[in-house]
Amino acid sequence: MNTYPYVVGTDVAKESLDVCLIRVADKQLCYQKFNNNMQGFQKMKQWLKQYGCELEIDTLFCMEHTGLYTRRLVHYLMSRGVAVWLETPLQIKRSIGLARGKDDKIDSERIAKYAFLHQDKAVLVNLSGLTIEKLKDLQANRNRLKKALHSIKTTVKEMLSVDETSGKTLERINKEAIKGLEKSLEQVEEKMSEFIEQDGELKKKYDLVTSIKGVGKVLAITLLVYTQGFTKMEDGRKLACYCGVAPFEYRSGTSVYGKTGVSKFANKELKRILYLVSMSSIQYNHEFKAYFKRKVEEGKPKMSVLNAIQNKLLHQIVAVVKRGTPYVEKLDKI
Structure with a gap:
């Protein structure tokens, strides 16, 4: 000690x-x-x-x-x-x-x-902690830009559907604002990649996480930020609990017996990103595509199967970081 x-x-x-x-x-x-x-x-x-x-x-x-x-x-x-x-x-x-x-x-x-x-x-x-601090600031800024961009685009789209003349006016007025927000969003993401490249330890973990098919920049950086570079929540089960995808039983004695489900106490941002990644994985990741098809054919609810895929993804991510070697895709069923 x-x-x-x-x-x-x-x-x-x-x-x-x-x-x-x-x-x-x-x-x-x-x-x-x-x-x-x-x-x-x-x-x-x-x-x-x-x-x-x-x-x-x-x-x-x-x-x-x-x-x-x-x-x-x-x-x-x-x-x-x-x-x-x-x-x-x-x-x-x-x-x-x-x-x-x-x-x-x-x-x-x-x-x-x-x-x-x-x-x-x-x-x-450590020094990586300072890089994570910068990434967290940029991530918060990225989220604000995306919300602003989504808000403007949604307003214009809705107006076009009910009043085309006013909608086109709003579209013309907000054209430069949308371009500016998209440009700022691009610059934020470039800066995040730059900070990761400059930090050897974080770059190694980033490469390991993104070696899993379907896991991209957004999920990898978000996990690095919230786990402090995987120095916290190193266990797959704990990380799954934090993201709200770990199943829990609901029972007490012989009178209370509910369905197994996930907890509402979770990081909503990570849970949302994981859901999008799982949707992508069942299309482009052969392992999860086969798993999803098999479980649905067995009668499992699709959302339950997607939740299981998110859980498996997190366990794979933690495993490759701990092992220190890139993920190798399996050709057989999981």
């Missing part, structure tokens, strides 16, 4: 940082508040130095993942070689148990104590 002589817990807000240092040698706890900007980071560095912490590779910095507010601090710490651990707020809260009282100072102390006690479970941010 990698242990650190200095463990720092930080409660991050938009404009401030509440920092609690644990000096492992004598278990001393020290607290201070700083601004969440470069000037604040420099003052924090000087403050930590008073206690022997040089803010380098011997320091473990733990904070809750609060999106944009942690970004500048994470970049600053990683540029100095500090071990950075972004933990989910729920995980820290559950580890504490029943807690009374709450303020920023107490929260920073709780984060520091959590990091000190669970160092062996730390999942550190």
